[in-house]
Amino acid sequence: MIRGLAGALAGYAVGAALVAAIRALTGVDPLAAEPLVVAGFPFALIGWLLGVGVWQAWAREWVGLDARPAAPPGWRRYFAYSTDHKVIGVQYLVTFTVIFLLAGLSALLLRVELAAPGQAILPPATYNQVMSLHGILMIAVAVSVIIAGFGNYLVPLLIGAEDMAFPRLNALSYWLIPPVALLLLTSTVLGGWDSGWTGYAPLSERNRVGQIFFNLSFILVGLSSIIGGLNFLVTIIRLRAPGMTWGRLPIFVWGIFLTSLMSAVFTQSVAVAMLLTLLDRVFGTGFFAAARGGSPLLYENLFWFYSHPAVYVMIIPGWVLALEVLPHFARRALFAYRWAVGGLAGVVALSGVVWIHHMFTSGVPFVFLPVFLATTELISIPTGVIFLSALGTLWLGRLWLRTPMLFAIAVFFNFLIGGITGIFLADVPTDVQLQDTYFVVAHFHYTIVGGEIFGLFAGIYYWFPKITGRMYDERLGQLHFWWMFIAFNLTFFPMFGLGLAGMNRRIADYDAALANTNLFVSIASFALGASFLVFLWNVIVSWTRGPMAQANPWRARTLEWQTSSPPPLENFPVPPTVVAGPYEYGTGRAHAVLGGAAGGDD
Amino acid sequence: MRTNEGAARGPATSVRRHTLAFVVAWLAATALAFWIVSGTEFNPPGGSAEAAIIDEAFRFLALLAVPVFTFVLVGLAYSVVVFRRSGPPGDDPRPLPEPRGVALGWIVVTSALAIFVIVNPGLTGMAALGWFEDRRPDLVVRVEGQQWSWNITYDGYGVTVPKATELVLPRDRRVRFIVTSKDVIHSLWIPAFRVKIDAVPGIETTADATPNRLGSFDADPLYRLQCAELCGTGHARMTARVRVVEQAEFERQMASLRAEAGR
Numbered sequence: 001m002i003r004g005l006a007g008a009l010a011g012y013a014v015g016a017a018l019v020a021a022i023r024a025l026t027g028v029d030p031l032a033a034e035p036l037v038v039a040g041f042p043f044a045l046i047g048w049l050l051g052v053g054v055w056q057a058w059a060r061e062w063v064g065l066d067a068r069p070a071a072p073p074g075w076r077r078y079f080a081y082s083t084d085h086k087v088i089g090v091q092y093l094v095t096f097t098v099i100f101l102l103a104g105l106s107a108l109l110l111r112v113e114l115a116a117p118g119q120a121i122l123p124p125a126t127y128n129q130v131m132s133l134h135g136i137l138m139i140a141v142a143v144s145v146i147i148a149g150f151g152n153y154l155v156p157l158l159i160g161a162e163d164m165a166f167p168r169l170n171a172l173s174y175w176l177i178p179p180v181a182l183l184l185l186t187s188t189v190l191g192g193w194d195s196g197w198t199g200y201a202p203l204s205e206r207n208r209v210g211q212i213f214f215n216l217s218f219i220l221v222g223l224s225s226i227i228g229g230l231n232f233l234v235t236i237i238r239l240r241a242p243g244m245t246w247g248r249l250p251i252f253v254w255g256i257f258l259t260s261l262m263s264a265v266f267t268q269s270v271a272v273a274m275l276l277t278l279l280d281r282v283f284g285t286g287f288f289a290a291a292r293g294g295s296p297l298l299y300e301n302l303f304w305f306y307s308h309p310a311v312y313v314m315i316i317p318g319w320v321l322a323l324e325v326l327p328h329f330a331r332r333a334l335f336a337y338r339w340a341v342g343g344l345a346g347v348v349a350l351s352g353v354v355w356i357h358h359m360f361t362s363g364v365p366f367v368f369l370p371v372f373l374a375t376t377e378l379i380s381i382p383t384g385v386i387f388l389s390a391l392g393t394l395w396l397g398r399l400w401l402r403t404p405m406l407f408a409i410a411v412f413f414n415f416l417i418g419g420i421t422g423i424f425l426a427d428v429p430t431d432v433q434l435q436d437t438y439f440v441v442a443h444f445h446y447t448i449v450g451g452e453i454f455g456l457f458a459g460i461y462y463w464f465p466k467i468t469g470r471m472y473d474e475r476l477g478q479l480h481f482w483w484m485f486i487a488f489n490l491t492f493f494p495m496f497g498l499g500l501a502g503m504n505r506r507i508a509d510y511d512a513a514l515a516n517t518n519l520f521v522s523i524a525s526f527a528l529g530a531s532f533l534v535f536l537w538n539v540i541v542s543w544t545r546g547p548m549a550q551a552n553p554w555r556a557r558t559l560e561w562q563t564s565s566p567p568p569l570e571n572f573p574v575p576p577t578v579v580a581g582p583y584e585y586g587t588g589r590a591h592a593v594l595g596g597a598a599g600g601d602d
Numbered sequence: 603m604r605t606n607e608g609a610a611r612g613p614a615t616s617v618r619r620h621t622l623a624f625v626v627a628w629l630a631a632t633a634l635a636f637w638i639v640s641g642t643e644f645n646p647p648g649g650s651a652e653a654a655i656i657d658e659a660f661r662f663l664a665l666l667a668v669p670v671f672t673f674v675l676v677g678l679a680y681s682v683v684v685f686r687r688s689g690p691p692g693d694d695p696r697p698l699p700e701p702r703g704v705a706l707g708w709i710v711v712t713s714a715l716a717i718f719v720i721v722n723p724g725l726t727g728m729a730a731l732g733w734f735e736d737r738r739p740d741l742v743v744r745v746e747g748q749q750w751s752w753n754i755t756y757d758g759y760g761v762t763v764p765k766a767t768e769l770v771l772p773r774d775r776r777v778r779f780i781v782t783s784k785d786v787i788h789s790l791w792i793p794a795f796r797v798k799i800d801a802v803p804g805i806e807t808t809a810d811a812t813p814n815r816l817g818s819f820d821a822d823p824l825y826r827l828q829c830a831e832l833c834g835t836g837h838a839r840m841t842a843r844v845r846v847v848e849q850a851e852f853e854r855q856m857a858s859l860r861a862e863a864g865r
């Protein structure tokens with residue numbers, strides 16, 4: 001990592017010097033900050049990647065040398081460039097859990113400021129910066145944590161493969177993430193940016209230099225997400241074990257497959273928006289500047305053309321993680337499996353044609369409104385099928401209410417509220433009033449935190465014994481669940497009321513009539529924050545000192561449980577053959593056998 | 603298969619019992635929720651003809667959501683309470699066959715609901731707001747946003763108020779706001795009127811509102827012109843008071859504003 005930083009500095013120096021020289025030769029101020037940063041950045045990135053391990057493990061081959069494995073053994077491999085999908089999965093999970101907690105702390109800062117009307121600790125400019133930072137950090141967590149964390153760790157295991165299709169690309173996509181953290185940190189030191197996670201132009205073309213770090217880091221997250229998406233697509237298409245037909249694919253793998261499709265198709269659009277903003281700022285082009293013939297609405301279109309599908313990139317992994325957990329703890333098949341896959345595909349298909357619902361009051365031509373009202377409401381149909389699958393699986397099951405199961409069930413409670421309130425936002429007449437209010441804030445926290453992040457915790461507890469080889473503490477797990485579940489609802493439910501009562505979002509101050517509810521929300525948010533202390537304690541103590549876990553503590557059928565905890569390098573002692581569906585409990589037939597022989601039993 | 607048929611008779615009656623209990627619980631929860639929802643004022647008192655239409659749409663959607671909400675909620679709660687087992691799983695029961703037609707029926711019902719809300723209150727609401735026809739406004743007010751204040755021009759009165767602290771409007775007149783911005787994107791929002799439209803540099807956007815209740819910011823904080831789109835440091839305080847007066851009083855206000863500007 002030190003080598004990576006050195007590489008980054010060297011690269012930056014080269015890039016910046018190049019630009020300074022060109023500018024000096026053409027007679028413009030050679031030391032203007034923004035061109036230097038923007039031009040130095042790609043060089044710094046290449047320097048970082050080469051230094052951190054790409055050179056050692058990969059690029060040496062390009063100049064005729066032998067590549068050397070860069071990963072040291074033992075726990076140190078988690079801090080080094082590794083191409084093992086399980087190491088990369090853990091790197092992603094831990095990195096994003098840490099970012100999630102930091103972004104949560106920034107939210108608490110906001111809630112301190114909002115606890116009472118007037119100014120408490122954050123002047124308005126600082127408030128906007130903290131709010132923007134909170135937004136983009138959480139967005140980065142939400143688009144990556146499950147798909148890149150659990151996706152990397154589990155997809156090869158669940159399909160019976162040794163690793164991902166492109167292990168080096170996989171490592172590359174992870175090592176693009178630390179520079180994002182570095183960029184956002186640098187931005188904060190330089191005074192941050194104040195245009196939220198949406199970074200709307202032309203505000204983003206007129207504010208302080210911190211903005212360009214936001215744009216650069218968004219492009220990086222996007223690049224990482226496209227590379228990761230392509231890798232999953234190829235892995236799932238090409239590396240399934242013999243007998244793992246599409247109809248026997250665990251629902252989690254289906255979800256990652258369809259999500260990857262969205263990442264690969266839509267992400268370019270937001271990268272373009274970010275890039276054009278940079279060009280406007282640095283080279284004085286006019287893509288989004290009205291005075292130079294540009295269109296601010298073009299930015300919004302490019303932005304939401306990605307960022308609506310992005311909410312499904314966030315939520316589908318949460319849904320399928322919860323759906324993956326339900327059958328194993330209800331001891332029966334996933335209800336309406338084929339329909340659920342169809343439902344996910346339906347959401348993905350519609351996700352590309354609904355983005356204008358973020359722009360109903362933006363001044364787009366009127367003709368768009370009824371059309372996008374309709375497409376948006378139609379998404380509730382495939383979404384409903386996911387609910388049918390969940391309810392049908394629980395119904396008449398034998399529910400073993402362990403921590404992962406509690407979190408998985410809560411996903412559907414929370415998303416029920418998030419989904420139904422979404423109808424009010426999709427219906428144009430009601431949206432006119434609700435757009436840009438706390439009603440929207442409540443709605444998307446119910447879907448993303450209540451849906452995806454609860455799913456994330458279901459996954460963390462479910463696969464904790466598999467990943468760490470040790471068992472977490474069940475009592476602390478359940479305490480964490482109930483604490484987080486209650487505090488989450490107390491924090492976000494009253495926000496619907498705040499929105500209806502006329503509180504708009506992204507404001508550092510509000511009308512005194514809303515003081516009581518805001519104080520309540522602030523107190524609840526601290527209770528929510530405190531629930532993660534239970535989680536951290538449980539994880540740290542259990543990972544270091546917990547009792548050793550069996551290979552299959554949940555008596556689950558799927559492939560990751562048919563190997564040791566944690567699995568060996570390249571996953572299975574002998575390649576598995578799949579002989580039946582993943583959720584056929586009570587049939588006496590196994591999902592897969594190790595080795596090529598068909599048949600066998602539980 | 604033969605043994606399966608014999609064994610299935612026992613579970614079949616218990617399935618019927620659970621289903622019946624679920625339906626009863628769902629109906630009871632739905633009745634209770636209907637009662638709560640119909641007694642709840644979701645929106646604060648409105649101040650325009652449009653507010654009445656939008657609030658009615660909200661109320662209708664809330665009522666429509668009740669049976670859907672309770673169905674899932676009671677389904678989850680019933681399962682957790684009735685089907686829970688205390689210990690780890692023993693031998694797993696034989697799998698139940700998936701009842702045929704459930705998924706298809708579910709999709710038919712949810713599709714019908716989705717199409718219904720697209721039409722009503724979606725399209726009907728937009729029609730009631732007059733968005734599908736070319737209604738003539740009684741008064742045109744041009745509003746220009748800038749960081750962080752509003753410049754207001756009353757068309758036909760020759761009155762422009764830069765950095766306005768107050769927006770005065772006559773009662774029962776359809777007002778058309780023609781909105782733009784000098785610098786970044788802002789958004790014109792008057793919560794009491796349920797009207798919102800972005801102020802975008804380089805283009806003009808429009809929105810109509812018909813105030814139908816006398817009122818002012820001092821009596822009701824929702825009578826305010828508020829920026830609703832993040833626009834920088836002063837965003838939260840980018841507001842102006844709104845006052846709705848009778849037409850005669852409005853004319854007097856315009857005259858005095860004109861006189862002020864002339865001086």
Ligand SMILES: [Cu+2]
Pocket residue numbers: 307308311354355357358
């Ligand atoms: Cu959306």
Ligand SMILES: [Cu+2]
Pocket residue numbers: 747748750787788789829830831832833837840
């Ligand atoms: Cu503004």
